[in-house]
Amino acid sequence: MTVHNIYIFDRNGTLLYYHEWNRLKQSGMTREEEAKLVYGMLFSIKSFVNKMSPIDPKEGFLYYKTSKYTLNYFETPSGVKFVLNTDNHSQGIRDLLQQIYSQFFVEYIVKNPLCKLSEPIQSELFKTKLDAYIKQSSVYLTKSM
Template identity: 20%
Template sequence: MLLSLFVVNKAGGLIYQQNFSDTAAKLSSNDYLRLASTFHSIQAISRQLSPAHSRFGFGIERIETDTFVLQAFQSQTGVKFVATASPETKNLKNFLRRVYDLYADYVLKNPFYELDMPIRCELWEVMLQLAVEEHQRSNS
């Protein structure tokens, strides 16, 4: 089950956050901003810690804990898509790919959207909701 989605720009600023479940941790918007930039810096350091040579060097892709998993996907331009979900959730990687498609189609192609600014696009909200419902269905 999906819990929440974060979109983080290349500077580490949170540009979109949405909870998909009532069980997701409820935090203030300041906390979400802080978590997003914390994740951005953790990813940067985790790249440096690598004991082996990395071809792409995206840093952390997946975090597993006892109560949830976190999956991250970074686009070539440095935008990070981060989803949290309950531990048994499958196909998170595909879901993030799908979200990236939607981002490219409904956010970047929106002439009123300014790069690296918070996302406020109606169509993106609608399509994202559909993608989430589809993912929840495929997992249940």
């Protein structure tokens, strides 16, 4: 199991935070271009899921899986979007994303009067705590292990 990267977007699609751990292949575009592409894809998938669902989806879109990776998605009631790309064998990612939101984003960003929710995250405390949390999680393993 391994974690590749994380994106955190605000409700308007602004990339608030990006970090990668075990990402082996780069996209060949700038981080801003890649973030816009990811957000646009999320917007389209969410719209498709909501329109095509035979029942009223409470959770809506949660993840998609390819032959190479899984994109895991969590959206807060305020519209903040968390995207965590993992390998296909990772489990418990939904809980991991909820913990990232409640224990790190809320504690170190939302409750911090110096952080503006519409601007990229600059908090070193958030960055180091999140990095340590991911690295100690059961999902985080490098390919060399």
